[in-house]
């Protein structure tokens with residue numbers, strides 16, 4: 001869950017800070033260049049007036065740390081709920097695999113990062129990896145949901161394997177164009193709201209895929225004969241994990257849209 005941020009944090013822990021820093025500078029420069037090109041294209045397309053162009057770059061620069069901070073907070077909040085479920089015993093693991101309908105030989109391994117859990121779509125079965133702190137029935141059931149989508153084929157698998165990874169592109173475009181264009185045209189609130197909406201639309205492949213995996217997980221978890229309290233805790237785990245994806249989808253375009261609107265508002269007020 002939210003593996004990119006956790007990997008970045010654990011990279012610092014592993015004394016690879018220099019490497020991460022260098023990568024951040026390279027990515028930052030590439031983003032700045034993309035922002036200049038993007039803002040020129042937006043002016044040409046009539047989405048942004050020439051005199052508003054100067055607000056786009058600063059909004060993107062300010063929006064990125066805001067996005068990282070917001071993503072971090074969302075993850076911390078979700079993490080408070082993630083350990084609410086019961087422990088995963090080998091017997092429960094077996095029962096969940098059977099109930100999920102995935103192939104009985106679907107491998108369940110250990111993730112390098114103890115706070116991580118993910119599904120690797122390698123080979124016909126794929127592979128589930130659970131970190132030590134993520135060894136809970138709800139987490140396994142969710143990853144089994146991804147495995148059953150992978151093994152089931154069809155449009156859901158196309159979405160999981162292709163549309164979802166490719167959706168970073170429309171998401172980046174939404175963040176860099178819809179957010180600031182709305183913020184500059186109609187003010188900070190519009191930048192925030194329309195940016196968030198555009199981010200959610202662009203991130204739909206991820207959100208649909210995560211929702212599908214969790215709704216399959218809810219069915220799978222019934223196999224353990226949970227008490228109503230356990231069901232409630234499991235669903236809270238799944239919903240808070242989904243919340244991190246929702247935040248991740250909405251935040252970049254919302255933050256940049258808000259920033260563009262605010263920069264314009266305050267620079268007009270002071271001039």
Ligand SMILES: [Zn+2]
Nearest residue numbers: 142146210213
């Ligand atoms: Zn997932």
